[in-house]
Amino acid sequence: FESARKGVEAKADELNKKFGKPVVFLVPVGDATVKLRALVLEGKYPGVTKQSDLWTDAMPHPGAHVMALSGYCHFAAIYRTSPIGLKISRFKELTDEQHAILQKLAWETVSKYPHAGVAGAQDPKSAPLKNVPTGLRVMSGGHSWSTENSAPLCQAAGIAGHKRIGGPGINANVIKDVMPLLEKGEIDAYVWQHSSVGPEFPKFLPTLVELGPKHNPNFRVIMQMPWLVHDGRKDAKLPEEYENTDLAEYQTK
Numbered sequence: 001f002e003s004a005r006k007g008v009e010a011k012a013d014e015l016n017k018k019f020g021k022p023v024v025f026l027v028p029v030g031d032a033t034v035k036l037r038a039l040v041l042e043g044k045y046p047g048v049t050k051q052s053d054l055w056t057d058a059m060p061h062p063g064a065h066v067m068a069l070s071g072y073c074h075f076a077a078i079y080r081t082s083p084i085g086l087k088i089s090r091f092k093e094l095t096d097e098q099h100a101i102l103q104k105l106a107w108e109t110v111s112k113y114p115h116a117g118v119a120g121a122q123d124p125k126s127a128p129l130k131n132v133p134t135g136l137r138v139m140s141g142g143h144s145w146s147t148e149n150s151a152p153l154c155q156a157a158g159i160a161g162h163k164r165i166g167g168p169g170i171n172a173n174v175i176k177d178v179m180p181l182l183e184k185g186e187i188d189a190y191v192w193q194h195s196s197v198g199p200e201f202p203k204f205l206p207t208l209v210e211l212g213p214k215h216n217p218n219f220r221v222i223m224q225m226p227w228l229v230h231d232g233r234k235d236a237k238l239p240e241e242y243e244n245t246d247l248a249e250y251q252t253k
Contacts, residue, residue: 001030001228008225009115015209023209024221026115027077029070029147033227035105036069038247046097052239058230060239062147064091068099070224071149072106077222078150078189079133079159080118082107086156088149117220135161136188139181141172148191148224175207182208185216193224 012024037054039045048054048065056063062070068091072083084103091099110116140148154162165187171177172190181187190208205221212219230236231245 001034001232004228005030005225008223011205012115012223015206019209019213021213022117023213023219024205024223025077025117026113027073027222027224028109028113028116029073030225030227031113032069032073032106032109033066034247035109036065036102037245039101039105041247045101047095050240051242051245055239055242058236058238058241060227060231060242064093065098065102067091067147067149068094069102069106070147071153072103073110074148074191074222074224075150075153076107076110076118077116078136078138078148078191079154079157081133081157082111083153086153088152090149090152132158135159135163137163137165137186138189138191139165139172139178139187140191141178141193148222173204175204179207179211182211182219183215185219187212188216188218189220189222191222191224193226 008026012026015024016022033054036045037051040048040051040054043049054063054066055061068088071088072086075081075083075086082103084100084107086103087096087099094102111118135154138148138150151162151164153159165181166172169177170181178187178190190212192205192208205223208221212221231242233241236242
């Protein structure tokens, strides 16, 4: 986990240095999930008693709790403001108490992580900023672990103009579909999930960094830092195997 993070941070630093200013930012979703798992083990996350209950399979794909946590993390990184007090209403199976814990956990994790770019952030325990940010045009790529879900939070926060780019005939993971939008300056934030999956992977991020800021000076890449596949072990078959994970060891992998 630590080595993977450092590798991606180095790549982001390299691209930002090449461009001359920060363009690629990282969302520490993986770190936030580790903290949530620790809360479960400590009995401090009500309603969930096992780490495995946070996932839907051994891959692991996220369950509702992790999806909500990741959504709060993405909102904090994209809008550089706190999700505390805002709720992703989609996850009705979560209690208000659980939402509050996830909101606080997301903001504390994102606001303290330098590569997220939330410089000079407010006190992690405070409510959302009084100055409401302007809505952004957001395109979300990646695969089935991608959990950006800012629209309901923008609505709750009174952020007008938020727009999710996409629709029929547009594949956010295919360069030829994304390039015309980049060249027109119609994307403010591209949410990309760090993954080596797919034949276009080697050139996708450099293309975003090259074209995005050229046509939109406010363009940013928001890259999701995920959790480890199979919890860092080989051939995990069931999410119940995660109960044996040593979280301290997990973070050093």
